[in-house]
Amino acid sequence: MRALLFTTGSPFARGVRIVLDELGLDYEKREEITTPSAAQRAEATPTLQVPTFWDGDLTLWESGTIAEYLLSAYPHRPEARPPLAPSAFRPEAEWQDKLTFSTIQTFGNAATIISQMKWTGVAVGDNAHLQRAAEKLAHILQWLESQLDDTGNGFQPGVVSIQDIFLAAHVRFVQARPLGVDLRLDRYEKVSALLERLDARESFKKNPIWWWEPGVVGYRPDGTPIFEGDA
Numbered sequence: 001m002r003a004l005l006f007t008t009g010s011p012f013a014r015g016v017r018i019v020l021d022e023l024g025l026d027y028e029k030r031e032e033i034t035t036p037s038a039a040q041r042a043e044a045t046p047t048l049q050v051p052t053f054w055d056g057d058l059t060l061w062e063s064g065t066i067a068e069y070l071l072s073a074y075p076h077r078p079e080a081r082p083p084l085a086p087s088a089f090r091p092e093a094e095w096q097d098k099l100t101f102s103t104i105q106t107f108g109n110a111a112t113i114i115s116q117m118k119w120t121g122v123a124v125g126d127n128a129h130l131q132r133a134a135e136k137l138a139h140i141l142q143w144l145e146s147q148l149d150d151t152g153n154g155f156q157p158g159v160v161s162i163q164d165i166f167l168a169a170h171v172r173f174v175q176a177r178p179l180g181v182d183l184r185l186d187r188y189e190k191v192s193a194l195l196e197r198l199d200a201r202e203s204f205k206k207n208p209i210w211w212w213e214p215g216v217v218g219y220r221p222d223g224t225p226i227f228e229g230d231a
């Protein structure tokens with residue numbers, strides 16, 4: 001039995017859902033539209049963060065660990081062009097790939113802190129730490145752009161990597177929300193080309209970014225949010 005606990009809007013969970021679809025794996029979707037109490041969440045993970053993944057007797061949290069596990073535990077790669085990477089980190093570039101991935105996850109953490117603070121009443125312009133988080137996003141994007149060889153490949157040439165998938169999930173999350181952050185993606189030609197290619201991939205289209213803000217209680221089949229009190 002495989003199951004994933006996630007909130008609808010989480011970019012970390014979107015990355016994991018895309019990896020699951022890339023691998024062609026069925027799983028039970030334990031989807032939460034809003035965050036439950038700490039006590040309820042603690043039943044699934046001590047970090048109180050989603051996603052959490054169950055595979056038989058194994059329980060995993062931390063999206064990067066889940067993605068790394070999936071690539072290693074499920075070696076079959078369904079037909080796709082380019083194919084999903086055989087592993088999270090290439091043996092011949094292990095430290096480079098690990099550094100790229102952890103930097104991408106730091107991007108995601110900075111982005112979700114800006115988002116969570118916004119919904120609890122503090123915007124980027126009101127808080128020095130959030131301004132710093134927004135500056136971090138720009139510096140990380142600039143560095144990631146320098147790590148890509150050309151506009152035709154991702155972080156692991158010839159395949160779609162978890163580095164590619166999670167960067168796309170985090171960047172599109174920032175762009176889809178009114179966070180007061182303009183990533184100015186046009187300045188990053190290689191990153192932009194990568195994200196556009198991924199947007200067109202089946203696994204990305206199957207897991208679109210759904211809008212969320214306080215008051216949203218559900219979605220119509222096309223992803224339009226339903227607000228509390230809507231007919």
Ligand SMILES: N[C@@H](CCC(=O)N[C@@H](CS)C(=O)NCC(=O)O)C(=O)O
Pocket residue numbers: 007009010011012035048049050051061062063064105109112
């Ligand atoms: N490092 C974690 C970050 C996950 C994360 O920040 N999840 C957010 C949703 S996008 C969350 O659960 N936030 C609730 C909280 O931080 O209490 C991972 O990679 O899974």
